[in-house]
Amino acid sequence: MTDTTRGPIPDPAHHLAYRACRENITRLVTSDPSVAELPVPACPGWRVRDLVGHLVLVCRMAVDEDPGEISEPPPPPPGIPVHELVITWAALEEQLPGVLPRAEWLRRRILPLDALSHELDLRTALGLPPPDGSPALADALDLAVMGFTLSLHGHGLPALRVRTPDREWTAGEGEPAATVGGGSLEVFRALTGRRTARQIGELSWSTPPASWLPAFTWGPFTPPTRAVEEAAPTPMGPDRHSGT
Template identity: 40%
Template sequence: MTASRPAPDFVGYPEVRRGVRALLGSRAGVHRRPVPACPEWTVTDLLGHLTGIAERVLERHGGTVPPAPAGPLTVPELLDRWDDVGEDLDRRLAEAGGRSGEVMVMDAYTHELDLRAALGAPPPAEHAAWAPSFEVLVRGFSGSIAGRGLPALRLRTTGGSQRTAGAGRPTATLTAPAHELYRALAGRRSPAQLAGLEWSAVPGPWLPAFSWGPFTPPRSPGV
């Protein structure tokens, strides 16, 4: 899975919002459903997180967050608020250029995948947010490998694309479908699932590196 053409990192953000709205708009009564990839959250909690992140990033880019209605917001209200904030944010990120908003986009796309898993919906075949979000994950994982003094690792999708994580020449290769590799780097695969992927060497030395930044592999199999 890749973006159809190179694009600034923020370009996938509207597509995430559209995807989440489509998922929730076609499924009634799921607001209290748990999200296994985020064990303490329901669908509503996840959507509240996405909206809150957008509000904070908008303020950092000089925007004004609209006043929130009193009391807890419903899923439709959260979707509308996220779009209202997101449309302003899209313009500001476009003006900022570069890698502005890249972590926010990665977080949002990762949670779209969490939501899809919770609702039994397949991951998208293609998505504009995949490639820039994957690059954010590779950089974070690369820092984790280097910080632990581990040899570099080649990351290869079954589609043929590859990246190097860590410093120097890779001494081993991890190969997986693009979606599985993404979920692995985003802390959504257990140590057993990670070890069960296709490795060219014994995976044990690299498994601790999958805990980095906000990500920690779950003890039980992830989704």
């Protein structure tokens, strides 16, 4: 028998990972009023205020249990100050514990992925290093590999082993035909549209990567034509192939 008197089962892992990103972003965007108007190279046409507004709208859609596509809502109307946006975001985030337990699994998981991706976009725009040990990264990377798996299938490509220093996945079906590897953040950025085809080719590949490059375009993600941030160096290994 199900006990219905206690309400929905909490979903603390995804909420806490999301909260960590929100708090980091809030601290960064309120550090200096001039930050709001800085461009965000990873999000062409956006300034920092637009990035925060996007995150507020994504959070609002989750709280309102809006079934619409949450990956690409428009930025808010111009003129809303950043300090007002972050206050609204904090108030909305407080409501997530009552919403996430009954949300579909993709909605629960895509919130921290979206927040982490844009936290990294913001840090690049501000010339800051990535966060040290983000609690959102592990699950965001799992979800990114899952989306990449569907893209491999959609492009009719063979399976690919994806490897980071401490984890490994098989993206696609069957025995992997090749391996691509790099640091966890670097692989995440490559899988989520923040690395050019050339930068993707500079990861550690066990074979020339050209055949797999089309699969890096999936969902809302498309490799940029120009670098939006400097890629972290990938150690040369015995199976290293460079270039495309």
